[in-house]
Amino acid sequence: MLTIALPKGRIAKETLEIFEKIFDKKFQFGERKLILEDDNFRFLLVRNQDVPTYVYHQAADIGVVGLDVLEEQRLDLVRLLDMNIGICKVAIGIKKEEELDFSKPSFKVATKMVNIARDFFSKRAIPVEIIKLYGSIELAPLIGLADMIVDIVETGETMKQNGLKPAYTIMESSAHLIANKNSFYAKKDEILDIYEKISLTIKG
Numbered sequence: 001m002l003t004i005a006l007p008k009g010r011i012a013k014e015t016l017e018i019f020e021k022i023f024d025k026k027f028q029f030g031e032r033k034l035i036l037e038d039d040n041f042r043f044l045l046v047r048n049q050d051v052p053t054y055v056y057h058q059a060a061d062i063g064v065v066g067l068d069v070l071e072e073q074r075l076d077l078v079r080l081l082d083m084n085i086g087i088c089k090v091a092i093g094i095k096k097e098e099e100l101d102f103s104k105p106s107f108k109v110a111t112k113m114v115n116i117a118r119d120f121f122s123k124r125a126i127p128v129e130i131i132k133l134y135g136s137i138e139l140a141p142l143i144g145l146a147d148m149i150v151d152i153v154e155t156g157e158t159m160k161q162n163g164l165k166p167a168y169t170i171m172e173s174s175a176h177l178i179a180n181k182n183s184f185y186a187k188k189d190e191i192l193d194i195y196e197k198i199s200l201t202i203k204g
Contacts, residue, residue: 001040002190005060007048011086011175015064016043018083022197040190052077052178061183062191068152068173072113078179080195084202086175090116091153091166095141100148100167102126110140111150120150120170138162 006012016027019041029036029045036043044060051065056075064083068090090113094100106127111117114132121128131146140146142163152173153159153166177198179191 001037001042002062002187002194003042003044003060005044005046005051005054005063005065007051007065007175008045009048011048011064011066012045014085015083015175018085018198018201021201022194049073055178055180058180058182060180061187062177062179062194064175064177066173067176068113068116068171070176070178071171072115074115076181078181078184079176080179080191081177081199083175083177083198087173088152088154089166089172090150090170092168092170093138093141093149093151093153093159093164094147094167096160096163096165104147107148108146109148109150110137110146112137113150116170117150138164 006015019027027036027038027043029043034045044054046054048065049069051063052070052073052075054060055063055077066086066088070077070079092100102124106129108129108131109117109121110131110133112132112134114130118130131140133140137149137151138159139162140149149164150170156166159166177195184191
């Protein structure tokens with residue numbers, strides 16, 4: 001049996017639709033159900049940030065997760081395929097009336113993506129204090145906690161509604177198919193079969 005970790009929400013829905021096309025059958029989670037077993041597959045529905053952890057510890061053989069999460073967590077996983085779904089970007093957000101100015105002596109940056117943010121600023125030798133938040137990140141510049149935020153942007157609407165604007169794109173992100181290294185060797189044929197079928201489906 002192949003165990004597949006999916007992030008809750010839109011990417012899970014889109015991934016299951018791809019599997020439905022590949023196998024010409026319905027894969028549907030019941031209400032509040034977190035495990036779906038069907039023939040040779042077991043799907044796990046987990047938080048987006050937890051998908052790499054499940055795969056890394058071999059609780060799942062493969063998984064689907066955003067590139068931003070992979071870059072932030074830096075776990076030793078096999079990156080098999082960019083699935084071209086769940087497309088978004090990691091961007092710097094500032095107050096809508098301000099302009100981005102990297103020439104100031106230092107900045108306070110609020111984010112849940114600490115590694116991505118730190119890497120971006122250190123490569124440019126810009127002194128920053130990173131403030132880790134777990135939610136409501138848009139609040140930080142509005143109440144003076146931070147000068148800017150680093151966050152996921154899909155349409156920019158959330159920032160706009162909170163008086164912010166995306167000012168600089170740090171990276172583009174989309175959902176990637178990943179595999180546990182041991183699983184990749186132990187179940188190589190099954191995993192490559194899925195990989196090839198998904199590749200053909202997203203290209204077609």
